[in-house]
Amino acid sequence: MKTLSLRNLGKxxxxxxxxxxxxAVHDVSLDVEPGEFISVVGPSGCGKxxxxxxxxxFIPYSKGDILLDGKPVHGPGPERGVVFQSFALFxxxxxxxxxxxxxxxRGVPKAERDRIAREYLALxxxxxxxxxxxxxxxxxxxxxxxxxxxxxNNPDVLLMDEPFASVDAQTRMTLQEExxxxxxxxxxxxIFITHDVPEAVFLANRVVVLSKGRVLDQIAVDxxxxxxxxxxxxxxxxxQLSARVLQMxxxx
Amino acid sequence: MNLMLQIWAGYARLTRRxxxxxxxxxxxxxxxxxxxxxxxxxxxxxxFPGPADVLRAFVTLTYKGILPDYLQDSLIxxxxxxxxxxxxxxxxxxxxxxxxxxxxxxxxxxxxxxAIGDIAWLPILLIWFGFGLTTxxxxxxxxVLFPVVLNTVLGVGSVPRxxxxxxxxxxxxxxxxxxxxxxxAALPNIITGLRNGLGYGWRALIAVEMIVGTxxxxxxxxxxxxxxxxxxxxxxxxxxxxxxxxxxAWILAPLERATGQRWGLVTS
Ligand SMILES: Nc1ncnc2c1ncn2[C@@H]1O[C@H](COP(=O)(O)OP(=O)(O)OP(=O)(O)O)[C@@H](O)[C@H]1O
Ligand SMILES: [Mg+2]
Numbered sequence: 167m168k169t170l171s172l173r174n175l176g177k178x179x180x181x182x183x184x185x186x187x188x189x190a191v192h193d194v195s196l197d198v199e200p201g202e203f204i205s206v207v208g209p210s211g212c213g214k215x216x217x218x219x220x221x222x223x224f225i226p227y228s229k230g231d232i233l234l235d236g237k238p239v240h241g242p243g244p245e246r247g248v249v250f251q252s253f254a255l256f257x258x259x260x261x262x263x264x265x266x267x268x269x270x271x272r273g274v275p276k277a278e279r280d281r282i283a284r285e286y287l288a289l290x291x292x293x294x295x296x297x298x299x300x301x302x303x304x305x306x307x308x309x310x311x312x313x314x315x316x317x318x319n320n321p322d323v324l325l326m327d328e329p330f331a332s333v334d335a336q337t338r339m340t341l342q343e344e345x346x347x348x349x350x351x352x353x354x355x356x357i358f359i360t361h362d363v364p365e366a367v368f369l370a371n372r373v374v375v376l377s378k379g380r381v382l383d384q385i386a387v388d389x390x391x392x393x394x395x396x397x398x399x400x401x402x403x404x405x406q407l408s409a410r411v412l413q414m415x416x417x418x
Numbered sequence: 419m420n421l422m423l424q425i426w427a428g429y430a431r432l433t434r435r436x437x438x439x440x441x442x443x444x445x446x447x448x449x450x451x452x453x454x455x456x457x458x459x460x461x462x463x464x465x466f467p468g469p470a471d472v473l474r475a476f477v478t479l480t481y482k483g484i485l486p487d488y489l490q491d492s493l494i495x496x497x498x499x500x501x502x503x504x505x506x507x508x509x510x511x512x513x514x515x516x517x518x519x520x521x522x523x524x525x526x527x528x529x530x531x532x533a534i535g536d537i538a539w540l541p542i543l544l545i546w547f548g549f550g551l552t553t554x555x556x557x558x559x560x561x562v563l564f565p566v567v568l569n570t571v572l573g574v575g576s577v578p579r580x581x582x583x584x585x586x587x588x589x590x591x592x593x594x595x596x597x598x599x600x601x602x603a604a605l606p607n608i609i610t611g612l613r614n615g616l617g618y619g620w621r622a623l624i625a626v627e628m629i630v631g632t633x634x635x636x637x638x639x640x641x642x643x644x645x646x647x648x649x650x651x652x653x654x655x656x657x658x659x660x661x662x663x664x665x666x667a668w669i670l671a672p673l674e675r676a677t678g679q680r681w682g683l684v685t686s
Binding site: 222223241242243244246248252254256258267268271272315316319 | 581584586587591594599
């Protein structure tokens, strides 16, 4: 497990239509400890996706550094797993082969990567769906596959950009509870981007609030685990934290 | 009313059991009309033969072995042209679809040559290669190539960005992404291109066989014109339609639908 550091990270886009430069991320510094679960919230357009895409290596950064254990990262790599809002499952591959894709790219033989994939599918309660194709699954199931596909590759950091935004409210709560459970079992480092403040507080050890391309504030969340919605909706500390974060986001 | 329902139910059962029937039944009125006109004696028999005459010609030509030979020649030419067209078209389409530079350089050239229809090449091809297989193959490859290239470019361009990103962040190299993501994602489009290309190619082949051929269905029809044999001409026309129907409806369309649906790129 490695430490992820963002040092004075900045991103300026060139908008060819307006003919002007747009600074989406001004100056972001953040240290993420191994095994930490960080939620990032902030108003629309504050640069959340841009930051995540830079960490994932999908887009280059304009200034500053992204360091993984002190080494700068450039371009995508398997040590930074990504879970997409669009799920991004390979529709021509079975669920098993989707989850085994990372190991396959590492050259793991078929029998072994099937074993790994089955282990992770079991973790998400999806063993029965191993031989189905993504378009035969519900949205919630597809995103479970998306999460374990990233985990099966054993990444140092798991990057998630509003992964549960396109599933219904009930399924979302189940997925959140499952994610905390899986995180407790495996302790991957997670950076989780969301619009949903209760979701951010529910999942994280620490909530980072962004505003206009800068870190506005950070709030530690030391609610006990395992966290389940039935208990937390009644929990005063949870309510207070959520209210505080919400206030910040709205003022941001 | 009751009788209509029963006929309808019978039709439904029949076509469920043998789906081929659903395709045959619409032709029954066409055949009936044809028979009626030819039997009415409005035109001389030699000028407007009926279905029975054509069927008789079919049996005779098949028995003599001419028809099977010609059919085989035409199909082999089409298959060769299609294979070469795909072997050139798919890689070219992927190159143009993935590389901005290749796109800039090749696209205008491609559109220029696409505008010169296959048959428009015949005069110069006849001077260069003469009346032979080379000329025919060139025309077929030429016709198949463009739909395959254009659709492959389209397919490559429409690969969802998140899919390539997902593969990259799971550890795939650029080359692996091409093989594991780009190609399969573009496959439904490639098949559409092949389907269009074969359709155009089949028509071009017949035209070329009429001018260049020494065998083949097109040659048979044009040769029959010299002998004034309307029966053979009509037989040729029917074979063209029938064969294409079989290839398209039974092979290409299901293939296109299967990949499109399984891939989920069509439905969702
Ligand atoms: N490719 C691009 N070219 C130009 N400007 C861009 C580009 N991508 C994003 N931006 C701009 O950068 C800013 C930040 O965008 P970003 O997508 O990171 O915001 P976000 O916080 O993820 O928003 P949301 O919550 O709506 O997803 C926005 O003002 C956006 O318009
Ligand atoms: Mg975003």
